[in-house]
Amino acid sequence: MSIKDFLQNVGISNTREIHHNLSAARLVEHALKRGEGQLTSTGALNIKTGKYTGRSPQDRFIVDYPEIHKSINWGKVNRPIDPEVFERIYARLTAYLQNKDLYVFDGFVGADRRYTHSIRFINELPAHNLFVRQLFIRPTEEELNKFIPQFTVISAPYFNAVPEIDNTNSEVFIILDFVKRIVIIGGTHYCGEMKKSIFTAMNYLLPQLNVLPMHCSANVGKDGDVALFFGLSGTGKTTLSADPNRMLIGDDEHGWSEDGVFNFEGGCYAKCINLSREKEPQIYDAIKFGTVLENVVLDDKGNPNYDDDSLTENTRAAYPIDYIPNAVLKGVGGHPKTILFLTADAFGVLPPISKLTKEQAMFHFISGYTSKLAGTERGITEPQATFSSCFGEPFMPMNPVLYAKMLGEKITKHNVNVYLVNTGWSGGPYGIGKRMNLKHTRAMVTAAISGDLENVKYIEHPIFKVLIPMECPNVPTDVLNPINTWSNKEDYNRYAKELANKFYENIKKFSGISDDILEAAPDLI
Numbered sequence: 001m002s003i004k005d006f007l008q009n010v011g012i013s014n015t016r017e018i019h020h021n022l023s024a025a026r027l028v029e030h031a032l033k034r035g036e037g038q039l040t041s042t043g044a045l046n047i048k049t050g051k052y053t054g055r056s057p058q059d060r061f062i063v064d065y066p067e068i069h070k071s072i073n074w075g076k077v078n079r080p081i082d083p084e085v086f087e088r089i090y091a092r093l094t095a096y097l098q099n100k101d102l103y104v105f106d107g108f109v110g111a112d113r114r115y116t117h118s119i120r121f122i123n124e125l126p127a128h129n130l131f132v133r134q135l136f137i138r139p140t141e142e143e144l145n146k147f148i149p150q151f152t153v154i155s156a157p158y159f160n161a162v163p164e165i166d167n168t169n170s171e172v173f174i175i176l177d178f179v180k181r182i183v184i185i186g187g188t189h190y191c192g193e194m195k196k197s198i199f200t201a202m203n204y205l206l207p208q209l210n211v212l213p214m215h216c217s218a219n220v221g222k223d224g225d226v227a228l229f230f231g232l233s234g235t236g237k238t239t240l241s242a243d244p245n246r247m248l249i250g251d252d253e254h255g256w257s258e259d260g261v262f263n264f265e266g267g268c269y270a271k272c273i274n275l276s277r278e279k280e281p282q283i284y285d286a287i288k289f290g291t292v293l294e295n296v297v298l299d300d301k302g303n304p305n306y307d308d309d310s311l312t313e314n315t316r317a318a319y320p321i322d323y324i325p326n327a328v329l330k331g332v333g334g335h336p337k338t339i340l341f342l343t344a345d346a347f348g349v350l351p352p353i354s355k356l357t358k359e360q361a362m363f364h365f366i367s368g369y370t371s372k373l374a375g376t377e378r379g380i381t382e383p384q385a386t387f388s389s390c391f392g393e394p395f396m397p398m399n400p401v402l403y404a405k406m407l408g409e410k411i412t413k414h415n416v417n418v419y420l421v422n423t424g425w426s427g428g429p430y431g432i433g434k435r436m437n438l439k440h441t442r443a444m445v446t447a448a449i450s451g452d453l454e455n456v457k458y459i460e461h462p463i464f465k466v467l468i469p470m471e472c473p474n475v476p477t478d479v480l481n482p483i484n485t486w487s488n489k490e491d492y493n494r495y496a497k498e499l500a501n502k503f504y505e506n507i508k509k510f511s512g513i514s515d516d517i518l519e520a521a522p523d524l525i
Helices: 003-009 024-033 083-096 126-135 141-145 194-208 237-241 281-286 360-366 402-414 438-450 491-507
Strands: 018-020 036-038 046-047 061-063 079-081 102-109 117-125 150-156 173-176 182-186 214-221 227-228 248-252 253-257 260-263 268-269 292-294 316-322 336-343 353-356 370-373 382-388 416-420 458-460 468-469
Touching: 003 018, 003 316, 018 173, 024 046, 024 126, 024 416, 046 126, 061 083, 083 150, 083 173, 083 182, 102 126, 117 126, 117 194, 126 194, 126 248, 126 268, 126 292, 126 316, 150 194, 173 194, 194 214, 194 253, 194 402, 214 237, 214 260, 214 281, 227 237, 237 268, 237 336, 237 416, 237 438, 248 260, 248 438, 260 416, 281 316, 336 360, 336 370, 353 360, 353 438, 360 402, 360 416, 370 491, 382 491, 416 438
Parallel strands: 018 102, 046 292, 061 079, 061 173, 117 150, 150 182, 227 336, 336 416
Antiparallel strands: 036 046, 102 117, 173 182, 214 227, 214 248, 214 253, 253 260, 268 316, 292 316, 353 416, 353 468, 370 382, 458 468
């Protein structure tokens, strides 16, 4: 089927020129000609996303059909929308796209070809089409010749919803139709909505194939030892997994099948705030021609100022994974040996690293305690303590307990070590304490992955019951136990008890949790 016939089949007709699977260079050329961005001194395309510089979780909906209703975990995260409302918005959207140039990219999600899904992105803007081209898996010529899309994503940033008639919360909408396998996005220029909508779709589809979908980065050592890094945006997934001594499988989204882990994507979407070559050399050097930057401030010579957060703290870089010199280009690896849960603790009371039992791992996976960091969502201006199930609740359409059970089974089957790593605050809560030293965090992560923490002595935290190592290579011992970093020990205990209570209140929301997992919760003293 020709691309024109396909567009007509999905209701898009009378278009102007259809730019199908353009190269990165051509897409950059089109974006510049249309004034969508400017080139930096390193050749990256820098665009501004205007009003919306992060995700809009209140504006994401799933079309509610009888055949999927029982499988969705409906609530504040997964908001239903009637099929009739979806059709009404869809009809206006397709009418809006008439007489416009369109940019189409055909790509894959899922590096393991047994679980790959083909996606066709239809974009109003060439800069957005470049984004998805760099972020998703790019087919070979042979694969393109027989390409049949299983999912279609239509993104039109200049088309707005009308809340009064569309039952939306604002002019922004991200609507996923799992039955028709269509995603429509409008009202926002933030590129990450396209990426995360497909992640959400995979999180619905893969458990039905006995594959655990995960919001995590993954890397592998020379001996084939795979490590997973779970965490919300800004907690360190991309930074900590981009290790020059290990090979990167992927930085954000993976599946875990009976054969091992595989990357969903063909690129990386890294935060840029305070980026430097000294701290993050691989990410820094990946920002070159073909990379899409979002909301980075440039000087009059086109030099990026990564320390400038005047537009947003959520500055981003999207680049193909082969821009990382030691990436696993096939995007697959074996079963993990080590799992690290990354949490940015705004209370400053969790240990910088602690070891978890399987039951504690399942408890903390369901809880997903972290902090929403500035800029990652609309309206977030400073860290806010929150719970995000599976360390990715905004993208998980099914019951978190289902994902946690799958994780627990795999931990047992493959004898995986699990650690909780606090990349947030130490010595006090946000505003008083300091952010964890990245050098120390890297040393602790290295020790966990290498096995250096398997033979050290541990003490149990009196409230959270996690095991704290008494020593760690290249880390001062007084840093390891968090109470030692607080000048006022009574304040520490008060904040720790407050956080323990938040864990307790949060876990009560879930049904179907076994007693052994509940027993792994913090003690309420």
